[in-house]
Amino acid sequence: MSSGPATTTAQLFYFVAPADGARPYQHTNADPLTGQRPRNYSSAEHETGFQYFYAPSNHKSFENDEEIEREYYPESIELIKKLTGASRVQLFDHSESP
Structure with missing residues (x-):
C-alpha cells in the first residue's frame, strides 16, 4: 500500500458563457421535440485530476x-x-x- 496521496481523474463539464456577452439563461420547460431545455450557453468537457488526503x-x-x-x-x-x-x-x- 502506498503512503502517498491517492489520485484519480474525471471528466467534468465547465460552464462556457454566451459568446455575445449576453446574460446566460436556460428555459424551465424542455422543447417537446428534442427533450432539451433551450439555453444560450454551452459547456466544455475537461479532464480534471483529484488527490485524496486524510x-x-x-x-x-x-x-x-x-x-x-x-x-x-x-x-x-x-x-x-x-x-x-x-x-x-x-x-x-x-x-x-x-
Missing part, C-alpha cells in the same frame, strides 16, 4: 453555520493552501442540498 478536522459538530464558518473555514483554507501551494483560497458553501 486530514482529521479539529471542528467536529457541523451543526451551526456560524461555528463552521468561524472554525472550520480557516482550518480548511490552511489545509488547502498547504496541500496545493495556493496563496489564496475562497470557500463558498458548506451546505447540503435537500
